[in-house]
Structures are given as C-alpha cells and as structure tokens.
Amino acid sequence: MTTALERIAVPLLALLASALLFGLLLAVYAQVDPLEAFALMYQGAFGSWFSWQNTLTRAAPLILTALCTALPARLGLVIIGNEGALVVGGVAAAAAGIAVSGAPPVVVQITMALAAMIVGGAWIALAGGLRQWRGVNETISSLLLTYIAIALMNHFVEGPLRDPSSLNKPSTFPIGDANMLGTITGTDVHWGLVFGIVACLAIYVFQRFTTWGFAMEVIGGNPKTARMMGLDVGRYVLLACAAGGAAAGLAGMVEVAAVHGKANASLAVGYGYSGILVSFLARHHPLAIVPVAILLGGIGASGGLLQRRLDLPDAAVVVLQGIIFVAILASETLYGRLWKPKAAA
Amino acid sequence: MDDTSLGIWGVPLAMLAGAIRVSTPFIFVSIGECLTERSGRINLGLEGTLVMGAMSAYGVALMSGSPWLGVLVAALVGLLLGALHAGICQLPRVNDIATGIGLMLFGTGLAFFLGKPFIQPKAPNLGAIDLGWWSSIPQVRQALQVNYLFVIGIVLAFALAWALKNTRWGLIVRLAGESVDAALAIGASVDRVRLIATSIGGAFAGVGGAFLSLYYPGSWNEGLSSGQGLMAVALVIFARWDPVRCLWASLLFGAAGAISPALQSVGVTQGYYLFSAAPYVLTLALMIATCSPERSLRGAPGELGAVK
Numbered sequence: 001m002t003t004a005l006e007r008i009a010v011p012l013l014a015l016l017a018s019a020l021l022f023g024l025l026l027a028v029y030a031q032v033d034p035l036e037a038f039a040l041m042y043q044g045a046f047g048s049w050f051s052w053q054n055t056l057t058r059a060a061p062l063i064l065t066a067l068c069t070a071l072p073a074r075l076g077l078v079i080i081g082n083e084g085a086l087v088v089g090g091v092a093a094a095a096a097g098i099a100v101s102g103a104p105p106v107v108v109q110i111t112m113a114l115a116a117m118i119v120g121g122a123w124i125a126l127a128g129g130l131r132q133w134r135g136v137n138e139t140i141s142s143l144l145l146t147y148i149a150i151a152l153m154n155h156f157v158e159g160p161l162r163d164p165s166s167l168n169k170p171s172t173f174p175i176g177d178a179n180m181l182g183t184i185t186g187t188d189v190h191w192g193l194v195f196g197i198v199a200c201l202a203i204y205v206f207q208r209f210t211t212w213g214f215a216m217e218v219i220g221g222n223p224k225t226a227r228m229m230g231l232d233v234g235r236y237v238l239l240a241c242a243a244g245g246a247a248a249g250l251a252g253m254v255e256v257a258a259v260h261g262k263a264n265a266s267l268a269v270g271y272g273y274s275g276i277l278v279s280f281l282a283r284h285h286p287l288a289i290v291p292v293a294i295l296l297g298g299i300g301a302s303g304g305l306l307q308r309r310l311d312l313p314d315a316a317v318v319v320l321q322g323i324i325f326v327a328i329l330a331s332e333t334l335y336g337r338l339w340k341p342k343a344a345a
Numbered sequence: 346m347d348d349t350s351l352g353i354w355g356v357p358l359a360m361l362a363g364a365i366r367v368s369t370p371f372i373f374v375s376i377g378e379c380l381t382e383r384s385g386r387i388n389l390g391l392e393g394t395l396v397m398g399a400m401s402a403y404g405v406a407l408m409s410g411s412p413w414l415g416v417l418v419a420a421l422v423g424l425l426l427g428a429l430h431a432g433i434c435q436l437p438r439v440n441d442i443a444t445g446i447g448l449m450l451f452g453t454g455l456a457f458f459l460g461k462p463f464i465q466p467k468a469p470n471l472g473a474i475d476l477g478w479w480s481s482i483p484q485v486r487q488a489l490q491v492n493y494l495f496v497i498g499i500v501l502a503f504a505l506a507w508a509l510k511n512t513r514w515g516l517i518v519r520l521a522g523e524s525v526d527a528a529l530a531i532g533a534s535v536d537r538v539r540l541i542a543t544s545i546g547g548a549f550a551g552v553g554g555a556f557l558s559l560y561y562p563g564s565w566n567e568g569l570s571s572g573q574g575l576m577a578v579a580l581v582i583f584a585r586w587d588p589v590r591c592l593w594a595s596l597l598f599g600a601a602g603a604i605s606p607a608l609q610s611v612g613v614t615q616g617y618y619l620f621s622a623a624p625y626v627l628t629l630a631l632m633i634a635t636c637s638p639e640r641s642l643r644g645a646p647g648e649l650g651a652v653k
Contacts, residue, residue: 029459078442080389134637136629139442144579144625144632147572151622158618273446280443314569315457320392322451326433329444333436 006335010283014331018324032310039315044228044305045298052242056189058287059290059297061086064251065195065275066282066289067203071244072138073284075237076220077131081142082126082248083272084149089120090250093256094263095161097175108179113253122244122251123149126239132234138241150268157264171264181258192254196290199247200252203286216240241259248272277325296321355484356607362488363603364536364596366561370395370553371572371595372498376588377549381427383582384524385486386434389445391550393573394426398554404567407468412559414494416471416494416529419555420548426452426545431540449574459591463565471560494556501549502542502592509588516543522527522646527552531572550574583628585644598624 023034045055096115100108127145130136161172181191201246207213219226226233250269251319256263278296282288303317363395374391381388398419406415430448434441474496509515520528521538528535553573558565580598584590601624605617 027508076622078440080442080446130633136632136634140578140582141629141632143575144629147576147579147625148622151618151625154621155616155618159616273450273575277443277450280399280440300353302502313458313461315454315461318450318454319458320454322447325447326444326451328437330433330439332438332440 002103006338009127009177010331010334011336013325013334015324017257018320018327019326021323022320026316030310030312030316031048032312036287037306037310037312037335040305040309041299041302044302051301053188054301055294055298056193059293060190061191061251061255062275062278062293062296063103063200063289064192064254065248065272066278066293067196067199067247067274068244069276069279069285070282070284070286070289071203071240071247072124072128072237073279074216074220074235075240076223077241078139079124079127079142079241079244080243081127081145081149081272081277082275083268084099084142084146085120085123085151085245085248086252086255087146087153088123088207088252089116090171090251090252090256090267091161091263092116092119092158093173093253093282094175095156097179097257098161101176101179108175109181109257112175112257113250116249116253116256116295117246118249120252121246124245124248124299125238125242128237129234132237147166153263153267163262166262169264169266171260171262173233174262177256177261179257180261181254183258187214190254191253192258195250195254196293200251201285201289202241207286212239229267233344240315247276252276253291274321278325281325281328289300295323299324318331350421353611356604358484358488359607359610360600360603362484363607364600365488366599367449367602368595368599369492369495369498369556370570371554371558371576371580371598372495372502372592373549373556374574374577375584375591375595376498376502377423377427377546377553378581379546379584379586379588379591380509380518380549381539381546382504382649383522383540384518386428386543387441387443387578387647387649388427388430388543389401389544389575389578390430390448391445391451391547392425392570392572393449393456393578395546395554395557395574396427396456396473396552396570397452398423398551399558399569400456400463400554400565401551402555403558404460404463406557406559407466407571409465409522410469412469412471415468415559416473416552416555419551421551422547423547423549423551423554424544425547426551427544428540430547431543433464433550435539435542435583444532446567450594457567460567464567467564468559470563471556471559492556492560494552494560499592502588505588513521517647523649525648550577563576577629583624583631587604587644 006300014281026032026037028036044051046052062220065082065086068085069079072079093112093116097108097112100111123145123193127138127142130141158170162170162171165298183190215231219233219236223233255267260266278289278292283291302316305314306316307314373489374395378391381559400413402419405418406412433444444468471491471492473492476491477486479484517533517538521535525535557569580594602621604620608617
C-alpha cells in the first residue's frame, strides 16, 4: 500500500518542488507573477484543442526516442545514443524516399519507415553487440556513435545527397509533397504520435505477456542467473538494442516525412537527449513514457505563450524542464524512506 | 584571409591555428572531467556548465568591464553546478548519467534564460600573446596568437597530472576512484572527495566556457557551444584518464575540427565532413581494441560505474 502511495507521492513532491523553484526564479529574477505564469502555461499546454495539438505534436518524437533507452534498460543497459539513432534514421529515410520517389506514396512511406528502422536499429545494435562481445561500455559507445551519426549526416546532407538549391541550410532533396505522412484526420497532429503510442502498447504487451519479455526481465534482474538458465543473453541484448534503435530511427523518419520533408541539421535538435530523460522519468516503463512525454511536450508547447504574454525568454520552459528532470531524478532517493520515521516509532 | 596563397601548406597551418585557437575549451573541459572521473564519478552535464560559464563570464565582463573578473565568476558558477551534480549524485539510488543529462538541459536553459539581455552588447575580450612576431606571413602570425587561457590550460594539465601522482591529495582522489573500501580504510570520506573533485571539474568547465564567449568566437549567443562540453567524456576516454594526454587529445580534436574548412579552402570538397568524425571513430576503435568481456578499459578508474 505504501509503495503504491509512494509512486504517486514522490514524483508529485518533486514536481511541487520544481514548481516552487521555477516560480521563485520567475518572481525574483523576471519580476513576473508565478501564478499567472503557471496559469498561462496550463493554457498554452492543455487549455484548448489548439494547444493540445501543439503539445501532442511535441510529445511524439519524445515517445519514440525514449523507447531507445527504455528497451535496453530492461536488460540493465544504459543506452544514450538516441539522438544518433534518430539522425541516421532520418537520413536513411530521406535517402530511401528519394530513391523510390516515383512509387505510390504508401510504398514510399513504408520504404522510408523500414529504411529508418533498419539503420537506426543496426546503429544501436552495434553498441549492444560491442558490449556483449567486446565488453565495450554501451553508454560511452552509444554516445560516441551519436557524434559519428551527426558527422555522417553532415557528410550526406552537404555532399552526396545535397539539393543544390538549398543554400542557407544544406538539405537533401525533398521527398515530395505527395509522399508526406500528413496529419491524423481532423487534427494538426502528425502520425508520429500514433506510431509512438502503438509502439509503447506493443512493447508493453511483449514485455508483460510473452516468454521473450519474461526472459528479458530475468536478464535485467540477474544476468548470471539468466545464463545458468540457458538463456542466450547476447541475442536478447541485440534484440532489445535493435528494437530501441528502430524506434528512435522511426522518430527520425517521422521528422523527415511529417515535419521537414527532407533531411538536414534540424534532425539533431535534442529530441534524443530529451528522450533519455523521458525514459528515466518513466522509470523505463513503456506505458508511463506516454504521459511523461505529453507532460514535457506540454511544457515545451507553452513557451510561445509565455514569451508573447509575459515577455519571458523562450528558454524559460527549458529551465523548467531541466529543474523537473533533476528534481525527479533526485527524488528517486526518497523511495522507501518517506514513511520510515513512522514505521520506526 | 586567403589560404590558397600558401598552397597545400595552408592545411597544416590551419590545423595548427585550429589546435591553438579551438582547443582551449576542450582542454579545460577535459581536464575537469578527467579529475571528476578519477574520483569515481561521471559528469555528463559539463555542456550545461560550459554554456553557463560562457554566459556568466560575458555578462560580468560586460557589466564590470573586466574580462578576468568574468573568468573568475565563470569558474565560480561552474564550481556551484559541479557541487550541485555531486550533491545530487551522492544521494542513494540516484543515477549519475541521467542526472548529468538533466543538468546539461538545466544549465543550457538557464544560460539562455538569464543571458537574453547579453546577446546584443559587446563585452571586452581577453587579450592574446603574440608569438608570431618573427614571421611576415599573416597566416602564421594569426595562427600564433595565443590566448593566456591556453597557456594556463597547459600548465593546469601538467600540474594536475603531477598532483594526482605525487601528492597526498591526489592519492586520495585516485583511491576514491579505484576502490571505495581502500579509501574508507585510510579514513577518507569518499562523498566529500568526489564533491570536491566534481566541483573543481565544474569550475574548469566554466572557465572553458568563458574562453568561448570572451575570446573565440568572442560573443554570447545561443549557438555558441558546438558541443564541446559533451565531447569531454569522449576526450577523457580517448586520453585514458590522464590529464597530460587530455591536453594532447584536446589539441588533436581542435586540429581535427579545423581540417574540414582548411581542406575546403584548398579545393578538396569531397568527404571532409567525415574528418570531423575521426576523433570519435578513433576513440571507439581504441575502446574496441583494448576492451574484452573479461576486463574493462585499461586506465579506467575501478569505481567508475559508467565504464564497468
């Protein structure tokens, strides 16, 4: 009972502390009434159908990139190469889309998604494989792979795939308006949100109800026991990393096919790094990722309104996100200790 | 600037210039991270510290008119952010990798938030030592404009290497990084050692940021850092946790960053973006070559959870 209560009380405490800190910053430094700011933020994030759509659009890439950390985390791996997988996925999607641009749009879109998922999956599977067979730390290697991914993107975008007419911001050739993913019927939210939610549900079912999912839980709990049970740990590591990388790669494909229409430096704007934090805040649980991503998307979405109404810098919402991340991560330490004094008495 | 007049010699010269000019933030960030990691903790948030350092140094230099006061304040801000990271990470069950990324976001966000008023005005810059007075070639003269912080960074790298190896204090830091039990056995408080090491590491990163805003590129804007703080971790591994090798690695990373534009200026336009990935590919190759499933990287501090 107390543990269930804790799971709600601890994050709530952390959120409250974050709100207090942020409110203090607004009141003292920016001379703004914090309550007014919070009311505006609510309005900008969840106050109307328009702001909900903005929020959900921002949440979509976070859901997909968070899975890149969450899936390997089930096995006890800490992968932080989300940004890299997104970037290579986006470039692969653009390249594939351009290659088959004459085909019917559905074929083009499926080809793009497959290319992005395969390349993104292989990217993170490489980190997993190096861990398994060479003992290379997966956290560091996946971070290094992110820099390599960004350099590769620059190479392709400025070189072999460059559209000569993109002068200010070198980009690949556009995939064509007809091949764009479009938005969910009746909304301005693109299909990436549906991809993300479906992926989270599918992974939840996989982890909860299949033998493979159970095997992964065993490995995450104790790899030695898993080996003694005869589980092929390496295969599961590769599988989890590939699936996670595929999710982040798909996020890259969505950025290309639903937002930019081409691949360029706009792919590497930090969705991958935010995804790591979403995964940690959700404690790597696939179903918790969706609300966490929506909360953070909402905070991001409210930045514009704060800027217009209160003349706050747009970075204000980034500060709040940072405070929330750090507070919730630090609050991990409270679990099991909140009610200790009472129990002892 | 006309590099073509020097022909192909423009490329190594540009790399030298790049190594001297661009590497300073790398040096500070990497020796800071090196010290932190030697005490057994990883700080992925130095990017945020770097940007905060850049912003506060610029702001203070602008308001006080003294760039060196700016550097001092940047170091103080870095110290505080490092202490914050250390303080949070020493709580039980808190993940230091995630906290680092959280603080990276917090630091950059806060810097952009507080630094909004400093984007337009021009603050006084740090001066440079002119080591190229003997040359009549303008490119050489420009390449040998050496900033004081560059020199301080080199001295600090050697001093840190010496201190880690030869002082009682260095021994305790290394013990905290290698074996918590051994550190406890000689009566050292591991948490306190790491708190101090992480704070000083943060201060170094703050000074690295001050170089960015006060010397090169020498202004404050939101695109100032191109990820130097994030690369610190890669640099330290590349240097195998040795401050002097951190220095060489920083020079190498700085030079590698200068290859692309230099090659472009002599007419090589194919594949030069791949050169900027060279340091990371090298680091990864180094890790693959020296790791095995049985033991982790040679030279890695034993208590460093992130590389176990």
